Amino acid sequence: MISTIVSYRLASNDIDKSIERVSSQATVSREVEYYLENIGNVKTVDDLVDDYKLFSFAMKAFGLEDMTYGKAFMKKVLEEGVDADDSFANSLSDKRYAEFAKTFNFVAFGEATTSFTKTQQGVVDKYLRQTLEEQAGDENEGVRLALYFERKAETIDDFYQVLADPALSKVVRTILGLPDSIAYADIDKQVEMFADRLDIETLGDPDKLEKLLDRFAAMWDATNSQEQALSGVASLFGNGPQSGISEDLLLQIAQMKR
Numbered sequence: 001m002i003s004t005i006v007s008y009r010l011a012s013n014d015i016d017k018s019i020e021r022v023s024s025q026a027t028v029s030r031e032v033e034y035y036l037e038n039i040g041n042v043k044t045v046d047d048l049v050d051d052y053k054l055f056s057f058a059m060k061a062f063g064l065e066d067m068t069y070g071k072a073f074m075k076k077v078l079e080e081g082v083d084a085d086d087s088f089a090n091s092l093s094d095k096r097y098a099e100f101a102k103t104f105n106f107v108a109f110g111e112a113t114t115s116f117t118k119t120q121q122g123v124v125d126k127y128l129r130q131t132l133e134e135q136a137g138d139e140n141e142g143v144r145l146a147l148y149f150e151r152k153a154e155t156i157d158d159f160y161q162v163l164a165d166p167a168l169s170k171v172v173r174t175i176l177g178l179p180d181s182i183a184y185a186d187i188d189k190q191v192e193m194f195a196d197r198l199d200i201e202t203l204g205d206p207d208k209l210e211k212l213l214d215r216f217a218a219m220w221d222a223t224n225s226q227e228q229a230l231s232g233v234a235s236l237f238g239n240g241p242q243s244g245i246s247e248d249l250l251l252q253i254a255q256m257k258r
Contacts, residue, residue, distance in 0.1 A: 004142035005217035011136055011147060022132045031057055032124050039120055043111040045078045048104065061126035062100045074100075081107030093164040095155075142220035145171050146213050153203040159194040163187060172198065174223070175216045 011018045022028055035057045042048050049055050049071045059068045067074065080087040082101045089101040103123065106113045113119060129151065137144030149171040155161075162168045169190075173180060176197045182190060202208045 007143045008146045019128045042114045061123045159191040
């Protein structure tokens with residue numbers, strides 16, 4: 001089996017070519033074609049969530065595929081927008097929801113929302129990157145985690161953001177050689193453990209980030225068999241049993257954070 005570091009570098013060193021290979025796949029090409037042909041017809045929040053193919057495409061683009069079933073939850077995200085600091089999306093610790101609402105900003109732009117490049121080709125670009133990462137994970141979930149962390153690193157401002165994302169926190173724990181059991185510790189304690197061992201500014205330096213991900217890849221291969229990796233990491237991206245959280249419970253959790 002090819003090592004995680006070799007597979008990761010093959011995908012990462014020429015990311016454009018890797019994405020081009022994904023986009024040429026027949027199934028992916030059909031999904032992209034449908035999205036680009038129809039997204040401009042979407043004028044309201046209801047139009048978006050009621051078209052399953054469009055909605056699921058957009059949700060996958062933002063890494064929210066596991067929440068495609070949560071129409072009421074996502075309608076609340078979209079209907080409140082992101083302009084108000086206390087909006088529903090802004091109250092959630094997972095910033096992907098705010099990013100989704102910012103892209104599909106029906107509150108600010110109304111019927112013109114889907115006419116912009118960011119809601120058309122911009123969403124397609126995100127979808128292709130997500131698909132690349134998922135397909136890499138079919139072979140080696142360590143590669144998927146590394147590609148995901150590489151993409152998200154520049155958006156990370158603090159370790160609370162890391163802890164809000166199970167996949168990001170898994171990568172950091174692996175880099176630092178910390179056991180998964182610390183995920184049950186007090187949040188502030190976890191932040192302290194991370195901060196004592198890793199300078200958050202490192203994530204914004206491409207050279208230092210590369211070294212961190214090389215370390216992650218080596219640690220991943222040292223501690224995970226392929227069978228363990230494939231069975232355990234999918235849940236970090238919301239595709240496993242732990243993602244089966246009810247829509248009502250998600251709403252309650254979000255309201256508690258306000």
